[in-house]
Amino acid sequence: MANITLEHYLLISSILFTLGVFAVLTRRNAITILMGIELMLNSCNINFIAFSRFIKPPTTVVAGEVSLAIEGQIMALFVIVLAAAEAAVFLAIILSIYREFNSISPNEVNTLKG
Amino acid sequence: MEVSELVFYLFALLTVVSALAVVTLPNVVHAAFSLMVTLFSVAGLYVFLQADFLAATQVIVYVGGILVLILFGVLMTSSKLVMQVNIEVSKWQMFGGIVVSSALLVVLLLLTFETPWNVLSEVVDSSDSTVEQIGIAILQKKFLLPFEVASIILLIALIGAVFISRTEEQE
Numbered sequence: 001m002a003n004i005t006l007e008h009y010l011l012i013s014s015i016l017f018t019l020g021v022f023a024v025l026t027r028r029n030a031i032t033i034l035m036g037i038e039l040m041l042n043s044c045n046i047n048f049i050a051f052s053r054f055i056k057p058p059t060t061v062v063a064g065e066v067s068l069a070i071e072g073q074i075m076a077l078f079v080i081v082l083a084a085a086e087a088a089v090f091l092a093i094i095l096s097i098y099r100e101f102n103s104i105s106p107n108e109v110n111t112l113k114g
Numbered sequence: 115m116e117v118s119e120l121v122f123y124l125f126a127l128l129t130v131v132s133a134l135a136v137v138t139l140p141n142v143v144h145a146a147f148s149l150m151v152t153l154f155s156v157a158g159l160y161v162f163l164q165a166d167f168l169a170a171t172q173v174i175v176y177v178g179g180i181l182v183l184i185l186f187g188v189l190m191t192s193s194k195l196v197m198q199v200n201i202e203v204s205k206w207q208m209f210g211g212i213v214v215s216s217a218l219l220v221v222l223l224l225l226t227f228e229t230p231w232n233v234l235s236e237v238v239d240s241s242d243s244t245v246e247q248i249g250i251a252i253l254q255k256k257f258l259l260p261f262e263v264a265s266i267i268l269l270i271a272l273i274g275a276v277f278i279s280r281t282e283e284q285e
Contacts, residue, residue: 004122004162006233007226012126012159014222016133016152018215023137026211031187035136035149038180042156045172049163054233070247073165074257077248080168080175081264085271087180091187092279098191099281 009050016043030094030104034087041083045076118162125158142188146181153177167245 016039023036052072098104128151135148153176160169252261 003119006231008122008126009159009163010226011223012129014219014226015130016156017222018219019133019137021218022211022215025214026208027137029142031142031184031191032137032145034184034187035145038149038176039133039136039152042153042176045168046156046159046163049160049165049168053163053165054231054237056232056234067247069164070244070251073168073244074248074251076165076168077171078260078264080171081268084175084179085268087183088271088275089278091183092275094187095190095279104191 006050006054009046009054013043013046013050016040016046028105028107030090030097030106033106034090034094037090038083038087041079045079048072048076048079122159122162125155125162128152128155129159142192143185146184146188149184150177150181153181164240164244166243167248 020036020039020043023039024033027033027036049072052069052075055068057068094104097109101109103109132148132151132155136145136152139145139148153172157169157172157176160166160172251257
């Protein structure tokens with residue numbers, strides 16, 4: 001396993017993030033846009049965990065503090081929590097838009113109340 | 115090359131290929147199922163990074179929760195069984211998307227390979243589970259407040275989702 005370095009993980013997460021951005025930019029369906037956002041969040045998680053595993057911790061570590069490896073994993077855990085909350089609200093909004101406009105294409109949802 | 119490296123490259127390839135399928139397949143249901151493959155193989159990468167608890171959480175929350183939610187969304191918003199989505203992506207939009215995302219990819223790759231990362235000289239592989247360390251860090255050390263805030267955010271999202279998606283009472 002010594003040959004697998006930080007750059008390998010960063011390469012994977014760069015590709016994932018780019019694909020997520022591409023999905024958000026070109027897809028014409030709100031649900032596939034949500035999938036693109038999930039891809040981006042996953043690539044951020046890979047980065048968090050990879051950095052916390054490979055980067056040298058600061059030398060001024062206080063004894064008894066949380067280790068860097070665990071800190072990165074907890075950050076990724078919070079990202080997963082926020083992704084779950086975001087997906088729930090996103091789908092509620094999509095349902096309500098579908099009921100109103102009978103479509104979930106972002107191009108057709110173009111009227112404001114007022 | 116060791117077996118574990120081969121497995122790592124397999125997971126990496128699976129992640130990239132299935133993510134590519136997510137963004138290119140015209141059918142939303144197919145895209146959702148290849149998103150499942152992506153999420154599973156990202157969980158595999160977490161295992162390689164010694165994050166066993168996160169890998170389990172990824173499978174339970176993403177595959178068991180968010181993906182099912184996405185499939186529900188697909189089913190409730192499609193009038194036909196087979197749903198063609200990329201109906202009219204204009205050429206300019208496609209072109210712009212390709213240009214912007216490949217420029218982003220170039221920038222990210224340059225950053226990745228040009229930065230002198232301050233990496234550990236020796237990465238230790240331990241077979242200890244991280245569950246205990248994460249639990250102690252969250253409940254006894256400095257992550258207690260973020261943990262409580264996260265639970266409040268989940269409650270707010272729950273109430274908000276119910277409030278937004280309810281139907282108006284006919285009076």
